[in-house]
Amino acid sequence: MELRQLEYFVAVAEEANFTRAAQRVHVAQPAVSAQVARLERELGQPLLDRARRQVRLTAAGAAVLPHAQAALAAVADARVAVEELAGLVRGCVVIGTVTAHNVDMPALLADFHAAHPGVEITLSTADSDRLVEGVRSGGFDLVIASVGADEVPDGLEVEVTTDEAIDAAVGLDDPWRDVESVPVTALAERSLIALPEGTGLRRRLGEAFASAGRTPRIAFEASTPQELADLAARGLGVAIVPQSVARHRADLHAVAITPELRGRLVLAWRAGGPVSPAARALIGMARERLRVTGDA
Incomplete structure (x- = not known):
């Protein structure tokens, strides 16, 4: 049993379609079909019902899916742990801000890029409602949004700027x-x-x-x-x-x-769920650089 077999099986199960699964894992569809079939042979049971237009899990597939997902998550966590130990920060971060604010975002991003040149940065703007929902759903790693006095949106941590x-x-x-x-x-x-x-x-x-x-x-x-x-x-x-x-x-x-x-x-980021090393580095730098300013 190989990790890629589990990866392809999970992709097909979650997408309910071999074509979309192949696009998701960036390989040709026949390769996905072949690896899933090999996994089924090794387990001795069909995992997917291919008789219908939409691929569905068999009883065996439903039993295997959570274990496959857990195995892939464990591998991802192990990779993150090794990268953090080695000081390697790569990947991408997505930042959202309200249209106008008093935060020197260009300076923060320039300093972050200088410290972590291997990280791709995406910056966009939206209203506060969309930013809060976006960071909560994982669409943003970090946002600058407007909230009420003493308000901390559900599922988020905040730092007042x-x-x-x-x-x-x-x-x-x-x-x-x-x-x-x-x-x-x-x-x-x-x-x-x-x-x-x-x-x-x-x-x-x-x-x-x-x-x-x-x-x-x-x-x-x-x-x-x-x-x-x-x-x-x-x-x-x-x-x-x-x-x-x-x-x-x-x-x-x-x-x-x-x-x-x-x-x-406030700066806002997700309180729970996985956080990439790149996002963790950005959040840490932003919290360190940005301080509360009042009416002075």
């Missing part, structure tokens, strides 16, 4: 240009400029309005806080943005919101 207040930002000709703070109920009377649904800031805004028994009137949406600020500076409404954006532009006036809303960005 930024934590700051959320302000209302208005243009210098706006009626609120001299106002220092407003309640959430006052925001209900204004046309708001906000990030799209699925983003952390939009969720915080929705939660605040729900607590006040009101509904926000969203006049404009944009994909980054900077774009929201640009629209507010042109007099198109009240932008809901991080304090660092609202208070560092000469063409805007920042208005505090009461009760205070806070935006928090």
Whole structure:
């Protein structure tokens, strides 16, 4: 019995199709069929029912499958252990981030690449809901996402990178240009400029309005806080943005919101399940380099 026989059998069982299984293991279909047939001869029982359009497990196949999967997992774990012992970090890592954030991602990735040149890096952006679900399902190794105060999404571990207040930002000709703070109920009377649904800031805004028994009137949406600020500076409404954006532009006036809303960005990775040496190295470096920043 050979490992490749078990690998091909598991692929066919999980794909329920010889063609897809061959594509998955990157060999020709006849090779997969031959190795599975050889395994069946060695075990003395048919493992797959090939009589139907969709390949199905026989009773013997169903009994063998978990043992084959466990054997392959054990081999993979052994390979990882040896690579870690030898200091060999290869493979690929997939990182996801919200569109705009205060993390110096290029510097982190450059340092990681210098330390581990054999690792392929993929970086993409999405809203926080998709990032959290993506890292939970294994689509991402590490993400930077927005979550609520003291929130740790199920199945994930997090490290806070930024934590700051959320302000209302208005243009210098706006009626609120001299106002220092407003309640959430006052925001209900204004046309708001906000990030799209699925983003952390939009969720915080929705939660605040729900607590006040009101509904926000969203006049404009944009994909980054900077774009929201640009629209507010042109007099198109009240932008809901991080304090660092609202208070560092000469063409805007920042208005505090009461009760205070806070935006928090976190590094997030899976709490359980297998983690490759490359992903473990990236997570460790990110946690070491990125520190919590507040309202200073």
